[in-house]
Amino acid sequence: MHVEVQHLDKHFGDFHAVKDVNFSIEKGKLIGLLGPSGGGKTSILRMLAGLEQPDSGDILFHGERVNRLSPQDRGIGFVFQSYALFKHMTVFDNIAFGLKIKKSPKAEIRDRVMELVELTGLKGFEKRYPHQLSGGQRQRVAFARALAPYPQLLLLDEPFAAIDAKIRQELRTWLRELIEEVGITSIFVTHDQEEAIEVADEIMIINQGRLEQKGTPWEIYNQPSTPFVATFVGESTLVEDAHELKGFEEAGKPGTKALIRPEYIEAGRENEFRLLSATESGTIKHIHFRGSEWLVEVEVKGRRLATYRSLEKETLKPGDPVRVLIHRAYLFGDEESRVVENRLKNDPLPVII
Known part of the structure; x- marks a missing residue:
C-alpha cells in the first residue's frame, strides 16, 4: 500500500499534538517513527489506523482519502505494545480472531492460521494460552493475528518495548526478515534510535508534533537536516x-x-x-x-x-x-x-x- 499524509494536524484540548505533518511512504517499505516521548508519534499512528480523527489534513491510501473510513474498512493490521491478546483464547484462536470476524470459511481460516504459525515460528504452540508463552512468543502471536486478515498496511506501536533486551534484539532481526518476506508496507513507533536504525528502511524523526526529517538511517545519521536530529540520533x-x-x-x-x-x-x-x-x-x-x-x-x-x-x-x-x-x-x-x-x-x- 502507498501511504500519503497531507497537512495532518491534531489537538487534544489545548495540546497541539501533531502540527502540519506531510509525508509519503512507498509500497512495501518498513518505516520507523522515531522521537522522544510525547512528540506525536503514536498520535500519527492512531490517525493512520482510524483510532483518532485528525482536526485537519488528509490521509490517503493508494491515492484515496480514508479520513472517514472506520479502522475495519482501512485494510490495516495493528500490533499494540501490550500485545492485547485474548487471555481465554489459544494461540490458534487469537490468530484466527480477525478472520472469524470477517466470517471466512473454516478451511480458509485453518490454512491461514497454520501458514502464519509456521511463518512466525510458533509451530507446536497452537493450543497454548498466552500465559503459557514467553514475552517474545506472545509478541509473535500478536504479529500473526495482525497479519491474518491480509492487511495492506501494518502498524506497530512500540512493539518491542515490553520485552527484555536479549529477546528484543532477536525479534528485531526476525521482524526485518518477516516484513521482507510478506512484502507489506509497515510503520512502527519507537523511541529507541538503535532499533530504528537497525530495522527501518527509512526513519521519520518526530519532535513536538513536527516532522523534523525523513530519510534512510544513513541519511538521518550522517546528514542531519536540523540541530534536533543531530543531537537526538547518535x-x-x-x-x-x-x-x-x-x-x-x-x-x-x-x-x-x-x-x-x-x-x-x-x-x-x-x-x-x-x-x-x-x-x-x-x-x-x-x-x-x-x-x-x-x-x-x-x-x-x-x-x-x-x-x-x-x-x-x-x-x-x-x-x-x-x-x-x-x-x-x-x-x-x-x-x-x-x-x-x-x-x-x-x-x-x-x-x-
Missing part, C-alpha cells in the same frame, strides 16, 4: 565557538556551535598520526570499557570530547597527553546547518612517522 558532544578548532577556522564564526560524534574523532599517541599539523593537543580525562572498545573522554582547549578507541591499541590512562584529530563536525547556527570536514587533514604536508 552520541555527540556540543561545542561552542567551533571556529577555534584546528581545521575549522573558516567553517564557522563566533557563536557557531558544533556537534561532534565520537566516530568523528581520533585520540592517541603522536606516532599514531601521519599528519600532526591537523591535530590538537589533548589530555585524557576518563576512559570507559564498552565491551568491544573503549569510550575515551579527552579535553581539548577546555572542551570535553568523547571518542572510541580499539582494544587492540595501547590503553590510554587519565592524565595522558595525546594528539586529537577531529575529522568532521556538524555546524549549526541561526542561518544554516551543515556537516563540515577538517580542511587540514588532507593537506599535502610532510608525512611524520
